[in-house]
Amino acid sequence: MKEIEAEKFLLPTDRLSILISCIIHDIDHPGVNSDFLIKSCSPLALQYPVLNVLEHMHWSKGKDLLSEGCETDILVNTTPQQRKEILDQIYEGIMSTDMQNHKKIVLEMEARVKQQKSYDINIHGDRVEL
DSSP states (O other): OTTTTGGGTSOHHHHHHHHHHHHHTTTTOOSSOHHHHHHTTOHHHHHSOSSOHHHHHHHHHHHHHTOTTOTTOTTTTSOHHHHHHHHHHHHHHHHTTSHHHHHHHHHHHHHHHHTTOOOOTTSHHHHHHO
């Protein structure tokens, strides 16, 4: 983040969300993709009956680690509003790792570049997209 000078366009809570997302986005990954889990009727696919089984499992496990009162809650010193924003961004970050979502995100960013539409750091959605 230092290399791209993220502090110029991302808030401290945005940067924290990104770091946490990076750490937990593949937590407990079984080594196969969601499609395989669904087609094989795995217990994980039954527990998370959505197309992006793995991302929902990663989010659930990560959210458990960040639960208030849990010894692994590194958000313990945040305000309730900051906690909500950080958790929302972590969720978005993890869901964006699903290749179906990822393709959509890349296409949206490419369209934005073609339109020469800049990002506004004061707009939450722009920071999330970055």
